[in-house]
Amino acid sequence: KGISLFVVPQKRIKDNGLSENDVTTAGVYHKMGYKGAPIAHLMFGSNDDCKGYLVGEPHKGLSYMFQMMNEARVGVGTNAAAIGTAAYHASLAYAKERPQGRPIGAKDPTQPQTLIINHADVKRMLLFQKSVVEGSLSLLLQCGLWSDLAHVAEGETKERAELLLDLLTPIAKSYPSEMCCQTTSAAVQILGGAGYTTDFPMEQYYREARIHPIHEGTTGIHGLDLLGRKITLKGGKGVQFLMQEIQQTIGESKNSTLKNLGELLEKALGRVQKVTEHLLALASQNVEVFLADATLYLEFFGIVTIAWQWLKQAVQAQKALVQAVSESDRNFYQGKIATAHYFFEYELVKTISLSQRLTSSDRTTVEMQAEWF
Template sequence: MTTSLRSTLDFLLYDWLQAESLNARERFADHSRETFDAVLDTCERIAREKYAPFNRTVDTQEPQFDGERVILPQCTHDARQAFADSGMLSAAQDYALGGMQLPYVVESAANSFFGCASISIGSNLLTTGNANAILVHGTPLQQQVFAANEFNGRWAGTMCLSEPQAGSSLSDITTRAEADGADFEVDPLGPRYRLRGNKMWISSGDHELTENIVHLVLAKIPGPDGKLVPGVKGISLFIVPKKLVDTDGQLTGERNDVALAGLNHKLGWRGTTNTLLNFGEGRYPVRGGAGAIGYLVGRPGEGLKCMFHMMNEARIAIGMAATTLGLAGYYASLDYARTRLQGRPVQGSTSAAGSAGKDASQPQVPLIRHADIKRMLLAQKSYCEGALALNLYCARLVDEGRTGEPQAAQDARLLLEVLTPIAKSWPSEFCLEANSLAIQIHGGYGYTRDFPVEQYWRDNRLNMIHEGTHGIQAADLLGRKVVMQGGAGLQLLARTIGATIAQARKHPELAAWADQLAQALQDVGEATQAAWATGNPTEALANAVPYMQAFGHTVLAWVWLDVACSVLARDATLSIAASAGRMGAARYFYHYELPHIGAWLQVVRQRDLTCAALDEDAF
C-alpha cells in the first residue's frame, strides 16, 4: 500500500504541484526536498508500524465507558503518542509554537499515510483544527495556554456544534452561556461564562489519550429578557476544557462540569469515540456555581464566524479522509485482482450458440485480466487518485493564500472558497463508490470480515454526513459560493480551468479532452445562470445535489487534464508504467464519467421541481 501511495504523492507534490518552489519563500526557506522527504518517510514508517497492523483491532474493540472512564485499546494510545511525538500536530505552525513551518501541502500529503493505514486511529484532525481556530480568534493567553498545549500533544481538541434536537440546524441550538460575573480583567483566560446544554455526535469527546480535552462549544448568550436570540446571530464560541487549568497551562485539579452521557455506536470509525456530552448538568459542580465554565472566544454573537475557520479546515480534511479510505480499498482490491485466479479469457471467436467461447482446458487467469475487473479498478483509480490530487491542490491553495504575493494570495483564498464544498463532498461520494467497487472485485469474500474492504466501506460511509452533509454542501455551493461577489469565484475557477484547456490543446493527445472539458465548463456556467434565472431560491436549490455532482465531475476532469499535461511534460513517450496508469485513469474519467453531467445539469437548467413539489402524503 505505502509504496503505491508514496509514488503517487511524489508525482503530485513534486512534478505536478512543484512543492519545492515554495522553499524560495521566507517562511519555508529552511526546507528542501530532503526535509520534505524525511517527513514523508517518518509518517510512512509510523503509519506502517503503529496504525496499519491495528486497523481491525480498533474496529472490533470499540470504545467502552465504565461509568467514569472511556476505555480504548492500548494500540490507540501507542499510535496517538507516536503521532504526537512526530511533531505532526504542529507541522505547519511557526517555530515559536514548536512547529516545523512546513507547507500545508506537505503536511496534508504526509498525513495521508495515516488515513490509508487506519482512519479510526488517525483522526487527529480536530485537535489541529481546534488549535488553529484559537490561534486566529483567541486572545494571546488563550493561544498560549490552549492552542500551544494542543499542538505539543499534551491536550486534545474537539468541536461541539450539533445538539440532539437540532442536528445540522445550528440556528436551533439551545445550549446557554450566562456570564459568570467575571470580566476579562478578573479572569485572564477570557470573559467567563457558565454553559448548560447538550451536544451530540462529538468525535473524541471523551477519552484518556491526553491529560486534558479542549472543547470548542457553540452556545447562545441570553438577551436582557433572559431569552435566547433566534437564528445564528446570537451564537457565540467558548473554550470549555474538560479539566480546569491555570494561566501557565497547568491543571488545577478541578474537573469542569462536562459529563459524558454516552457513547454512540457507529457503523464505522469505531476506533474513535463519538459522544453525547452534557454541559452544566451538575455531575461535577465547580467553584460553587452551576454550569460548566467556558471562556469566550472572539466577540459575542460571532461564534459561527469563528467556528467556520475550524469547520472549513475540517471539511477539507474529511475530503482527504474519504480519499485515503478509497485508496486503501483500491490497493486491497488491486492486490486481490492480481493474485486471485478465476475464470478464463474470452476467445477470439464465438461458439455455435452465438456466445463468446472459453477453453475450459486452459488454466484460470488472475481476475485483473478480465475487462470488467479492469473497468472497476480504473474507476477506483480515477476517483481516488483524482480526489487526492484535488485535495493536495486545495492544500497548495492554503499555502498560496498564506505566503503568496497579495493578488495571488487573494485569488487563492477565493478559489479555495469555491472548491471547499467539492473537496469535501466529491471524495465522500465517489471514493465511497470506489470502496463499493473494491468489495465487488472481491466477490463474496469482500462481504466478509476476513478481508478489509468491507471495513473501508463502513468507515467511509460517515464522510457524506459529518462536517456538513451532502445536501448542506450542495446548498452552500449553488446557494452561496458560485454567486458570491457577483460570481467572482466561479469566474476565477473558469479562468483557471481555461488556462489548463489552453495548455492541453498544445498536445495532440489531449486536444479532444480539452474540447470536452471546455463544453462541460460552458454547460455548468449556463446551468448556474438557469438555476437562478427567476431569483427564487426554492427553484434554484431544488436540484443542488445534482448540480454539485456535475460541478464536481467538471472539477475532477480539469484536475485529470492538468495532471495529464504534467505527465506528458515529464514523459512524452509514456514509457513509465505509473505514467501510463495515470493516463489510463484520465482516459477512463473522460470516456466513462464526464458524460454523466448532462443528466445532472438537465434538471438544474429546467429548475425541475419533481422532488421539491411532491406532497408529503404522496410518499
C-alpha cells in the same frame, strides 16, 4: 444576530482549586465504522454549574468556527480519499492474484483460467477507483497549494488563492466523501464473496468510508453552501478565477494527443455556465426551487472540477512519458493518461444528464407533499 463561540473546559478553577465544570459524558456512540474513535454524547450544565468562556466577540461565533471548519472539511475529504486509496490498492493486488474464468472467446476448458484483472469489467471497476481516488488526491493537493498561498502570498495571488480555496472547499470535502463510498463498494465487488468477509479489509474500508458524507456538514449542506453562497461570493469572482485556471489547462492540452479531452472539458464548462445562469435566474423568483437540487449541482460541479484535475495530470504525464527511461515510469504515465481518458468517457459524461435535470422545469421534489409518502 448570530451565534457565539465558547470554550467550555472539562475542569475549571474554583475555590482556589481545580474542580469539575459540570460537563459529563452521557454515553459513547456505537458506530458502523470508525470504531477506534470514541465519539461521545456530552452534557453541559446538568447541575447548573457549568461555565463557558466567550471567544472573541458575541454573535460572531460562526465565522470563527469556520476558520477551523474549513480546514477540517478539507481534512475529511483527505481521509475519505485515503480510505478509497487503501481499498483501491488492496483490490488491485487481489485482482492480480485471483484466477477465475477465461478470456471471452476462449472456449477450451483445458486451458488455464485467466487472472480477473484481465476481464474488462474488473478493469472498469479498478479504473473507476483509480480515477476517483487519484483525481480526489490531485484536487486536495491543489487545495493544499492554495491554502499555503493564502497564508504566505500577498496581493492578488493571495486573494485568488483564498477565493479558489473557499469556492472549492465544499467539493474537496464532498466529492471524495460521496465517491469513496462508491469506490470502496467497487473494491468489495472485485473480491467477490471474499470481499464481504472479514478475512479481507474491504468490508472495513466500506464501513469506514460512510461517515464522510455526514460529518463536518452533510453533503446536502455543502450543496447549499456551494450554490447558495460560494458561487456568488464577491460577485462570482471565485468562479471566474476557476474558469481561467481550467481554460489555461485546456490551452496546454491543445496541440497534443489530449486535444479531444480539452474539447470535452470546454463543452462541460459551457454546461456549467448554462446551468449556473439558469439557477441564478431562479434565485430571485423562488428560492426553494433555486436550491432544491443544490446537491446535484454540487455533484455536477465536482465532476467537472475532477475532470480538470485529470487533464492537468494527463498533460504532465504526456510530457514525462516522452522522457521516461524505465519501464515502470512509462507504465506509470501511461496509466495516468488512460485513467484520464476513462474519467472523461465514463464520469464526465454524467454531467450531460445532470445538466438536463438541473435546467428542467419539473418541480417534483418541491411539490411532493409529506403526506403522499
